[in-house]
Amino acid sequence: MDSPAFDAIFHPKSAALIGASRDPRKWGFKISLNVIAEKFRGDFYLVNPQETEFLSRRVYPSVRDIPGPVELAIIVIPAPLVPMALKECGEKGIKAAVVITSGFSELSPEGEKLEREITGIAHERGIALVGPNTMGIYSADVKLHALMVPVAPFPGKISFVSQSGNLGVQLLTESRANEVGFQKFVSNGNEAMLHSEDYIEYFGRDPETRTIMVYLEGFKNPPRFLEIARRVSREKPVVLLKGGKTDSGARAALSHSGAMKSTRSISSAIFRQAGIIEVEDTTELLDVAKGFERLPVPRGPNVGIITGGGGWGVITTDGCELHGLRVPPLASGLTEDLRKIMPDFWPGGNPIDLVATGGSRVVHACIEKLTAEPYIDAVIALGVANRARAFADTPEAISQTLPPEMLKDKTQVMEEGDRKLAELVQEVIERHRKPIIAVSVAHPGLPVKEISPIVTYPTPERAVRVLARMYQYHQLQQKKI
Amino acid sequence: MDSPAFDAIFHPKSAALIGASRDPRKWGFKISLNVIAEKFRGDFYLVNPQETEFLSRRVYPSVRDIPGPVELAIIVIPAPLVPMALKECGEKGIKAAVVITSGFSELSPEGEKLEREITGIAHERGIALVGPNTMGIYSADVKLHALMVPVAPFPGKISFVSQSGNLGVQLLTESRANEVGFQKFVSNGNEAMLHSEDYIEYFGRDPETRTIMVYLEGFKNPPRFLEIARRVSREKPVVLLKGGKTDSGARAALSHSGAMKSTRSISSAIFRQAGIIEVEDTTELLDVAKGFERLPVPRGPNVGIITGGGGWGVITTDGCELHGLRVPPLASGLTEDLRKIMPDFWPGGNPIDLVATGGSRVVHACIEKLTAEPYIDAVIALGVANRARAFADTPEAISQTLPPEMLKDKTQVMEEGDRKLAELVQEVIERHRKPIIAVSVAHPGLPVKEISPIVTYPTPERAVRVLARMYQYHQLQQKKI
Numbered sequence: 007m008d009s010p011a012f013d014a015i016f017h018p019k020s021a022a023l024i025g026a027s028r029d030p031r032k033w034g035f036k037i038s039l040n041v042i043a044e045k046f047r048g049d050f051y052l053v054n055p056q057e058t059e060f061l062s063r064r065v066y067p068s069v070r071d072i073p074g075p076v077e078l079a080i081i082v083i084p085a086p087l088v089p090m091a092l093k094e095c096g097e098k099g100i101k102a103a104v105v106i107t108s109g110f111s112e113l114s115p116e117g118e119k120l121e122r123e124i125t126g127i128a129h130e131r132g133i134a135l136v137g138p139n140t141m142g143i144y145s146a147d148v149k150l151h152a153l154m155v156p157v158a159p160f161p162g163k164i165s166f167v168s169q170s171g172n173l174g175v176q177l178l179t180e181s182r183a184n185e186v187g188f189q190k191f192v193s194n195g196n197e198a199m200l201h202s203e204d205y206i207e208y209f210g211r212d213p214e215t216r217t218i219m220v221y222l223e224g225f226k227n228p229p230r231f232l233e234i235a236r237r238v239s240r241e242k243p244v245v246l247l248k249g250g251k252t253d254s255g256a257r258a259a260l261s262h263s264g265a266m267k268s269t270r271s272i273s274s275a276i277f278r279q280a281g282i283i284e285v286e287d288t289t290e291l292l293d294v295a296k297g298f299e300r301l302p303v304p305r306g307p308n309v310g311i312i313t314g315g316g317g318w319g320v321i322t323t324d325g326c327e328l329h330g331l332r333v334p335p336l337a338s339g340l341t342e343d344l345r346k347i348m349p350d351f352w353p354g355g356n357p358i359d360l361v362a363t364g365g366s367r368v369v370h371a372c373i374e375k376l377t378a379e380p381y382i383d384a385v386i387a388l389g390v391a392n393r394a395r396a397f398a399d400t401p402e403a404i405s406q407t408l409p410p411e412m413l414k415d416k417t418q419v420m421e422e423g424d425r426k427l428a429e430l431v432q433e434v435i436e437r438h439r440k441p442i443i444a445v446s447v448a449h450p451g452l453p454v455k456e457i458s459p460i461v462t463y464p465t466p467e468r469a470v471r472v473l474a475r476m477y478q479y480h481q482l483q484q485k486k487i
Numbered sequence: 488m489d490s491p492a493f494d495a496i497f498h499p500k501s502a503a504l505i506g507a508s509r510d511p512r513k514w515g516f517k518i519s520l521n522v523i524a525e526k527f528r529g530d531f532y533l534v535n536p537q538e539t540e541f542l543s544r545r546v547y548p549s550v551r552d553i554p555g556p557v558e559l560a561i562i563v564i565p566a567p568l569v570p571m572a573l574k575e576c577g578e579k580g581i582k583a584a585v586v587i588t589s590g591f592s593e594l595s596p597e598g599e600k601l602e603r604e605i606t607g608i609a610h611e612r613g614i615a616l617v618g619p620n621t622m623g624i625y626s627a628d629v630k631l632h633a634l635m636v637p638v639a640p641f642p643g644k645i646s647f648v649s650q651s652g653n654l655g656v657q658l659l660t661e662s663r664a665n666e667v668g669f670q671k672f673v674s675n676g677n678e679a680m681l682h683s684e685d686y687i688e689y690f691g692r693d694p695e696t697r698t699i700m701v702y703l704e705g706f707k708n709p710p711r712f713l714e715i716a717r718r719v720s721r722e723k724p725v726v727l728l729k730g731g732k733t734d735s736g737a738r739a740a741l742s743h744s745g746a747m748k749s750t751r752s753i754s755s756a757i758f759r760q761a762g763i764i765e766v767e768d769t770t771e772l773l774d775v776a777k778g779f780e781r782l783p784v785p786r787g788p789n790v791g792i793i794t795g796g797g798g799w800g801v802i803t804t805d806g807c808e809l810h811g812l813r814v815p816p817l818a819s820g821l822t823e824d825l826r827k828i829m830p831d832f833w834p835g836g837n838p839i840d841l842v843a844t845g846g847s848r849v850v851h852a853c854i855e856k857l858t859a860e861p862y863i864d865a866v867i868a869l870g871v872a873n874r875a876r877a878f879a880d881t882p883e884a885i886s887q888t889l890p891p892e893m894l895k896d897k898t899q900v901m902e903e904g905d906r907k908l909a910e911l912v913q914e915v916i917e918r919h920r921k922p923i924i925a926v927s928v929a930h931p932g933l934p935v936k937e938i939s940p941i942v943t944y945p946t947p948e949r950a951v952r953v954l955a956r957m958y959q960y961h962q963l964q965q966k967k968i
Contacts, residue, residue, distance in 0.1 A: 030893060039889065040885065042888060043884040043887070044884050109832070156882055157882070171796070172796020173796065176796075182932070184929075223798070249798060254805075254807070254808045261836055287946070288802065314653060315653020315657075317651020317652070317653050317654030317655070319739050320740045321654065321768075323738075323739040324736035326735070327734065327736060333735045353742045355742055401524070401637055403525050403526065404637045406524070448661055448664035450663040451934050451935075453933055466769070468770075
């Protein structure tokens with residue numbers, strides 16, 4: 007499938023919703039609302055022969071009645087009506103169609119026949135077909151939220167193809183709490199025409215996509231998947247979660263996406279050959295994609311750790327070693343350097359325990375000097391970032407007891423400190439092309455409004471898993487040369 | 488150590504802070520603030536010969552000048568002054584002391600000597616000694632927040648002993664986002680007198696504690712630890728995370744808590760023999776403790792899954808099988824029953840896919856009937872709980888576009904639905920003594936203000952890990968009989 011077809015899906019200048027509805031319980035309403043509310047950048051038309059107007063918009067009886075050109079159709083009408091609608095799309099010159107409607111091959115032999123019919127029409131009329139039986143698509147660039155549920159991920163550089171619409175949109179929802187940014191998303195449904203590997207290939211050449219995220223239950227064409235993934239993963243990391251890895255899981259997948267059973271070892275071998283980073287769970291899927299999205303890949307296994315306290319340092323060190331990374335001792339030169347700024351009772355060593363001295367001068371020096379060491383490939387900094395956020399989450403009883411001017415001053419000091427640290431970290435990452443990851447615990451008292459400028463995870467173990475997967479990618483890349 | 492001594496630590500009627508300070512940068516200020524702001528239920532006295540008054544409270548030159556009786560001393564003065572202060576505590580009849588001060592055996596041979604001295608004084612005067620070098624204690628019952636950092640966990644039934652103060656308070660902070668409730672917490676510091684197993688023993692007989700949570704870097708007395716843990720774990724689940732499992736981690740632990748290196752396999756064998764549930768990471772530590780705190784233990788490995796969508800069901804099934812649980816097929820009687828309320832295209836099977844019919848009648852029927860099946864030991868329900876919360880997190884653009892009366896009606900309907908579901912779930916759990924766990928994704932748009940009435944985790948994989956560990960506890964209990 008060529009780029010113009012994919013551009014019609016993900017960068018359309020105009021789109022029509024066939025099956026728009028004023029009934030708030032219907033998908034035809036929900037999708038209209040999402041697209042309109044999130045301010046799709048192109049022209050957006052509602053189509054339904056039984057309506058004339060809703061959400062302050064004119065409704066057209068058919069796509070043929072729309073005055074301007076239309077590039078993308080989003081279809082939510084009942085399955086038996088889809089063939090006719092697709093033919094009308096062809097007449098209108100529409101280049102791509104997202105068929106949300108279900109009741110095709112996932113349901114019955116009749117549905118399978120209908121799916122073959124619409125695929126035939128799409129091929130004939132040169133329409134790129136997404137689905138059927140998809141939960142829709144999202145594209146940050148043109149602000150297209152053509153999804154069945156109201157989800158507004160942060161814009162970012164990850165593009166995501168999911169063989170489960172439901173899992174896909176749940177992860178997009180969760181992605182905000184995890185400060186992960188998305189560029190494009192597609193729930194690929196029954197894959198009548200476009201398969202997972204087609205989207206992977208397109209994301210591979212999409213300049214806006216830096217990392218590709220995949221949820222996969224089965225392959226339609228394993229050799230082609232392997233060939234494409236291998237090619238793409240040389241350029242960009244492909245992070246994948248396999249559903250249906252176990253016998254029972256595969257049985258569940260069969261009734262869900264009709265995915266053929268492939269044993270865990272076979273699919274994992276294919277992923278490894280393809281240079282894909284296979285992760286173990288949904289949390290890791292989001293975490294690792296975020297790491298690749300925003301950080302340089304570590305060129306070795308050696309991690310330097312800076313910690314606000316002993317226990318977290320121990321846990322982080324354990325995690326590194328358990329995941330194939332190393333926590334090397336510090337060179338004596340660095341230790342001597344640090345002794346000059348550390349209190350007398352600093353015990354030395356890696357992890358570097360800040361022994362409750364966490365002043366910005368010491369923290370900045372540790373980050374700069376540690377990252378510069380030639381035997382250090384990555385740095386994890388525990389408890390030093392996003393301090394204003396932690397402070398804002400001070401228990402209510404305490405904020406009420408403190409003198410107000412003390413609170414205000416401290417907030418400003420902390421915000422300023424966070425800003426300076428973020429600048430330093432970004433600069434040091436650029437200078438050395440090494441990843442620096444922060445850990446700061448989840449604060450439940452206040453909503454996540456934006457992505458922190460420093461890449462941050464809520465637990466040390468999650469930060470470690472990300473680094474381990476990124477190093478795995480580095481190793482895979484080395485083998486290919 | 489007898490109960491009265493522990494009661495003086497965790498249920499004191501009166502407490503004094505020795506080293507109280509008006510300087511906001513000092514621990515003597517921070518701890519005063521925490522205790523006062525969080526409204527400790529007993530009498531609270533500030534002690535410092537150089538102060539007379541701050542935070543609107545009188546400051547006494549010495550504990551001996553305090554008019555009423557004092558049960559607990561919290562000590563933050565420099566290490567060399569601690570022996571004298573402890574002697575004065577003895578004269579005052581104080582029964583327990585939490586020594587926050589550091590600079591003892593963790594620092595130097597001189598510190599070690601000083602630690603032996605204060606331990607001797609404490610023994611002599613009959614004072615239960617917590618620490619030294621601790622970050623403090625918390626007790627929900629008497630609302631005592633004698634901690635170096637401002638943390639206010641939800642009150643609950645978990646009691647937690649941590650060999651790392653920093654890791655301990657980070658987990659207490661994070662516990663709010665994870666809706667975990669704590670009864671008691673102690674950072675046990677250098678364990679000069681009281682060891683981890685002493686707290687475990689006390690928590691074991693504490694009627695307010697339902698589950699015991701432990702972070703451990705090393706044993707001072709492995710046989711005694713084993714003996715006590717084995718006894719306690721028969722009555723209550725003991726959930727433990729070991730720090731320093733790897734060579735590098737053990738090296739880090741040595742410089743942190745002075746914990747002796749014990750290889751991973753040796754410590755794990757001890758834990759297994761003791762009936763302890765050893766977990767892999769901090770997330771699991773909180774998650775599993777929460778499961779034991781609030782749910783009955785499953786009596787078998789068979790899980791029934793209810794899911795709002797196929798992909799999550801697949802992932803959950805994989806998770807169960809990978810962690811030693813099973814997802815059995817449904818009996819034909821149940822399938823026939825469910826067909827009566829499900830749409831024609833319901834594919835059947837376990838996971839029970841709600842195929843977007845999520846009305847409360849169907850959800851309630853699924854939960855009731857599935858839990859009642861004799862071959863089902865536990866239920867995981869994906870995407871059905873806390874819907875008002877998800878709805879409240881609707882993207883701003885969408886809430887602004889919707890007619891306001893539609894938003895209001897829907898919020899009320901969802902809140903009412905959540906309430907009814909919670910009632911049903913609690914009733915069904917009681918009736919069958921089987922755990923029911925909900926999964927609903929983290930919503931970043933709004934703060935966590937309370938613990939949901941249904942036990943909920945943000946990802947299916949985390950829910951599965953909890954069930955697997957709870958089933959492991961059941962198996963350990965069976966073996967003991």
